[in-house]
Amino acid sequence: MKIDTFKVEEWFNKYEKDAVYDLADTCVEPFSINELLEFTQCKDCSEIFNRKLNYGAIHGSERLKKAISSLYKNQGSQNITITHGAIGANQLVMLTLIEPKDKVVSIVPTYQQHYSIPKSFGADVRMFFLKEENNWLPDLDELEQVVGNDTKLICINNPNNPTGAVIPDEMILKIVEIAKKSNAYILADEVYRGLNHSGNPFSISFADAYSRGISTGSMSKVFSLAGLRLGWIVANDDIIDNINHQREYNTISVGILDDYFASIAIENKEKIISRALEKINIGKRILLDWANSEPYVHLISPQGGTTAFVRFESSLSSMDLCKKLQQQTGVMLLPGETLELDKYVRIGYGNNFEKLEKALKIFSAFLHQ
Numbered sequence: 001m002k003i004d005t006f007k008v009e010e011w012f013n014k015y016e017k018d019a020v021y022d023l024a025d026t027c028v029e030p031f032s033i034n035e036l037l038e039f040t041q042c043k044d045c046s047e048i049f050n051r052k053l054n055y056g057a058i059h060g061s062e063r064l065k066k067a068i069s070s071l072y073k074n075q076g077s078q079n080i081t082i083t084h085g086a087i088g089a090n091q092l093v094m095l096t097l098i099e100p101k102d103k104v105v106s107i108v109p110t111y112q113q114h115y116s117i118p119k120s121f122g123a124d125v126r127m128f129f130l131k132e133e134n135n136w137l138p139d140l141d142e143l144e145q146v147v148g149n150d151t152k153l154i155c156i157n158n159p160n161n162p163t164g165a166v167i168p169d170e171m172i173l174k175i176v177e178i179a180k181k182s183n184a185y186i187l188a189d190e191v192y193r194g195l196n197h198s199g200n201p202f203s204i205s206f207a208d209a210y211s212r213g214i215s216t217g218s219m220s221k222v223f224s225l226a227g228l229r230l231g232w233i234v235a236n237d238d239i240i241d242n243i244n245h246q247r248e249y250n251t252i253s254v255g256i257l258d259d260y261f262a263s264i265a266i267e268n269k270e271k272i273i274s275r276a277l278e279k280i281n282i283g284k285r286i287l288l289d290w291a292n293s294e295p296y297v298h299l300i301s302p303q304g305g306t307t308a309f310v311r312f313e314s315s316l317s318s319m320d321l322c323k324k325l326q327q328q329t330g331v332m333l334l335p336g337e338t339l340e341l342d343k344y345v346r347i348g349y350g351n352n353f354e355k356l357e358k359a360l361k362i363f364s365a366f367l368h369q
């Protein structure tokens with residue numbers, strides 16, 4: 001099966017190892033296992049070291065599924081299946097739902113899985129571009145036109161990577177109404193859900209708002225535990241049964257250590273999310289102060305997640321700019337062209353603030369050259 005190159009992942013493969021200042025990263029500073037156990041004051045956790053390393057519970061342990069259900073309004077264990085990260089979750093949803101010629105509307109910029117996988121299955125994929133002048137939120141009249149009454153799947157990422165836009169709850173309900181007109185499924189990649197910067201950190205989930213809404217999430221961003229490689233899918237029982245039918249060929253179970261540490265982290269969600277938001281707010285302040293004083297960049301302030309999408313003024317394309325910048329200075333950014341939009345770069349700001357501050361100054365000097 002042919003599939004397009006995953007441009008973001010390819011960029012990381014090529015440039016991350018030589019980066020001195022990695023501002024392409026999307027994670028909040030990760031925990032070590034010891035830090036996690038200390039931070040959550042886990043008392044009986046040493047028992048995990050005596051567990052036999054057999055396969056785990058097939059669709060995830062009851063403890064983990066119960067913890068995940070606490071992140072949603074109306075979801076029980078039967079509505080959840082555990083996956084290899086959100087990347088595995090998104091792919092399983094596509095494998096389950098998409099047939100050749102199905103119409104798929106993918107809201108971009110987003111994670112490339114959302115359009116390249118259905119395209120590789122022979123689907124008719126329509127890319128619906130968010131615009132900076134709309135604060136990176138979808139224009140609902142335009143979306144309604146594109147979706148029409150023959151769409152099988154709408155793919156959406158909220159909060160959005162790369163822009164940091166958060167779709168307000170009322171707008172989520174309106175998008176559901178648009179989907180209902182064609183009885184479309186919604187794949188809502190909600191890996192950053194829980195990291196809204198103000199108000200309730202959790203937007204409503206598309207899985208709670210719509211019977212054909214499918215939420216994917218993971219430990220990577222909200223819980224600062226990308227190394228667990230653990231994610232999930234939440235949807236109504238019929239959809240989950242169909243997904244599990246595919247999943248038998250793909251997963252067996254996730255690792256029992258991953259399942260265990262993920263359970264502990266989610267059971268301590270308030271503490272872990274507060275830590276993440278504290279770090280994000282420090283990084284965001286540094287980023288906004290820089291953007292406000294730098295005449296060659298324009299930034300719509302991110303409202304959620306860990307990334308910002310910065311427009312720059314230069315004759316260079318985003319790829320050429322990022323290549324030159326990294327070659328000359330060691331600062332790694334992610335070019336907007338890997339996300340289908342030139343003249344932007346993505347900056348992650350949840351991590352390593354000294355380096356962030358220094359690297360932004362270096363980027364400014366480069367732009368002024």
Ligand SMILES: Cc1ncc(COP(=O)(O)O)c(C=O)c1O
Pocket residue numbers: 026084085086087088110111157161189191217218219220226230231
């Ligand atoms: C929007 C989005 N979806 C999915 C993923 C994959 O996440 P995971 O690490 O859980 O596989 C990422 C990772 O960067 C992401 O940004």
